[in-house]
Amino acid sequence: MRDTLRFALRQISVQLQIRTFNLYSLLLFFIQPAIFSAVGMILSRAAGNAKPDLIYTVIGGGILGMWSGMLFTSTYDIRSDRRDGILELLVASPTPLRRIEYVRTFTNIAASLVSLLMAIGAAIAIFGFTFAGMNILLLLLAVGLLLYSLWCLGVFLANFLAWSRLSGSLVDFLELPIAFLCGFMYPIRVLPEWLQWISVVVPVRWALQALDSILLKTTKLDNYWFFISMSFITATLFWLLSVWFNRKVDDHIRITGELSSI
């Protein structure tokens, strides 16, 4: 237990210093969400609204920042390891690659939380957003589920690179489609029904709906628990898939003795 904790703390420290806190993360965590939020606010003003929709336009921008931050940092980790010649050392070390990915993805998501916190801070400081009348416990549970969903997706996508070297490019193209299909910056009901069906397997969509239902105070509690359950189930499925997938990669390395597949 002590060794595991020591490993996790060291890994978090290295990950934060080397990979997470750099100018690229600044772009992903703050600038990109700010630009998308700015477009939303100006469109809202052009539509004749006196105030922007704080939940979707401002806080949604923060969630987009979390998603982009997690997606790029987690999936680029293995690619960077290969490029820097660290991958062989990691695979040969007694700590399983899977465990390293778990801690790295956790660190990335914890760091990307600053994007959401900044967005909420901006909503409170600039637009007078208030949490009055909200059930804070349910809100925290929804945020927790959002983090868990992102973590499960993160460890799944990190292993996704095992398919091929070019799958890194495929991961790049997930960023906006998921944001668009899961309703990061608008209520998902705006989408045509057939498009809403595509995102039922994405846990982030359900976590967001749970979060929205608390922030907007419009949805019944039954719906909230349904969203929470769906988010937990789909996220766990992604985690189980990543465990299975990781075993396949380990087997491949043991049998062929080469790392070209990852």
Place this chain on the structure above:
Amino acid sequence: MNPVKRWIRLYFIQAWFSYRALFAWSTPFNYIASKLGFPFFSMLLFIFLGQSVGLNDPVYIVIGNILLLPSLNGVMGISMTIGGEKQFGALSYLLGSPAPRSAVFIGRAFFHIIDGFIAVLVALPIAILVFHLDLSQTNFLLLALCVLLVCITSTGLGFIMGVVTLLSRDGWMITSTLALAFYVLIGVNFPIEALPGWLRGISLSLPMTRGIQAARMALAGADFATLAPLIAGEIIIGAAYILFGFALFRGVEQISFRNGALDNL
């Protein structure tokens, strides 16, 4: 060989090789997805964002995002082409070669201009089918001229960002940020009149802003006389950026010959 012939030959040969090198790693899927994927999904995101706040007509956003394609090509493509020379260790050889710099540097833009123009030609019919764009009034010749102009003028910013990429390890991040800022600054998703005064000033000092405005008006059927001031403004600003980009490259090259600045990073 005749110096003019040599210049032209060098211009086209290195333009082709630098463009091929940029996408040499790619597959057709990756190429198409990188060219159209991000812009397509960002457009959809903005359309539904607009719809959720009460803007039910997506045509403005659709047209803007299609006209943004050559701008992204001109700025990001050229910046990557120039920055790649350093990343792959070819810069020292390039700087050491006796080749005329104008052909080597400005030639980087040629295929990106054509590529950007073709991207609009591909995206426009898709938009007509999906979003039922009404082109009954469109002045096609003027529209083509405006799109070509945007393809060319956007390269100026690409040259400048290319030099920034040579000078800074974070050049690519700066270029990406600038490309994202286009969604706000150059009239892609809403008219620049919707911007606060100081941002409108920045918008008007950028290439592409007037070109995109002119292209929108050509789509609506405006004649040349109406568009002439916008086109003239776009040409002047675009030319200024291209000349500044080239001058910046030459300046940095001269400094680098003295202190090795480009190899130090």
